[in-house]
Amino acid sequence: MDVHVQGGPAEPFLGARDVFETEQDLERRVTVRVREDPDERTRVSHDAESHLLTISRQAATSAMARELALHEFAHMARYEQGHPSHTQSTEEAIYLALAGRSVERRKLSHCYQIANHMKDIYADDVWLGVAPADKLVTFLESQLATAIADVPHDPPAGQRLTPTSDPDITAVNAAFALALVERHDLVEDDHPMYDLARVAADDAPHVGLSTFKRHFATLARDTDESTYRKALVDVTREYATAQRGEQAAD
Template sequence: MDVRVLGRGPAEPFLGAQDLFETEYDLSMPVRVRIRRDPDERTWTGHYPDHHVLNISAQAATSAMARELALHEYAHMRRNEEAHPSHTQSTAEALYLALAGRRVERRKLTHCYQIANHMKDIYADDITLSVAPADKLVAFLEASLATALADRPHDPPRWQRLTPAADPDITAVNAAFALALCERHDLLTPDHRLYDLAHAAADDAPGVSIERFKHRFKTLVDDPDESEYRKALVDVTHQYAVETGQAAD
């Protein structure tokens, strides 16, 4: 596994993540880590015919989560190289199949893409959590959900939200994802704070069943074929669009 760090920033988190990753896995193509100066640059991975690129902001590269972020992205690269259906299935195709004949609010369509990303993350983190401690990830999920709940709108729901507040519906799905990932790997005690946060998220979004979404994420089969994965993605997307009452025939 060949990792090279480009740009101004520390190499240690990415090389440390490489050491952890190589205890169980490997990548056949080299990895180029590009540290960006823009503090708002999100962490994302690009896949090319002969290499992978991990793009990350300098702020994230120097954070306490830098090694864990890198490890997570290496896991996505591994899933891509092994042509796992979660990483080869066209999200646009699945959404077309799930939402054909329906008019869907733009923000809800954006949420559907986020749900598809959650499913990819489940499979990536099955790798991540097999080689690294889970404490930072659980703390990150807890803090992220708490922040979204603190930022929730206090006014009645509107068709077009005028503030940048977190949307209660997708916050509830995010809570379901967090619980599913943690329960999938037995990371939570029954009294963990994440359950209280998820309960609060459910109260804010009564049209979204956190339990049903949690079950869908948690029970994704380890090694689906293309048809099986496509059906899972179509089903969960359709469930969200219909269940939240925002799609109209």
């Protein structure tokens, strides 16, 4: 693997390269550009000869830097493999799922996030086989706890100047986290993440946490374009049609 780092620490990315190439490889050159913008944690683009990873300095210097690099290398590998999760048009599948339906902007944005979760499942299938997952589990637990703590439970006394977590997508994120750790046998049944997920499910009972966990956990490992498109359409439609005040089928 040919990895070049610009504007930041090279060690996390070169260390990730050394781990990744014990079982995987990338044919195209990888350029890592570290940027000051903390709001853009990671972004990957591709051309015919290379991959470009843009990452914030905050992420590049965090305790999760090596794991983030491994995750993004795995996305690059899936792209080079022509994996359906990374070649299927997300827009096409979402609009197919939502044809003839009126969907609020908030939910449409969440549908794209759900599609990214599905890509992440397939990327994580690659790198979790070559490196320990302890930091990933801690990260998922921390992110879920933070989101749940930020979900508004009472009418605000005044105007809030910072955004709150949306309970609907928080429940889906909890489903994704559980699906990922169960898919790779990363935690025991009594892990605190399960308690957090129950709270998230209670905050959005109409979403159906176990339904979405099943969608993510059972994604076929050897999928084809048609099967993947159907899975993406199904999960998108499931989320978009869930109505507040109505319990989703579990």
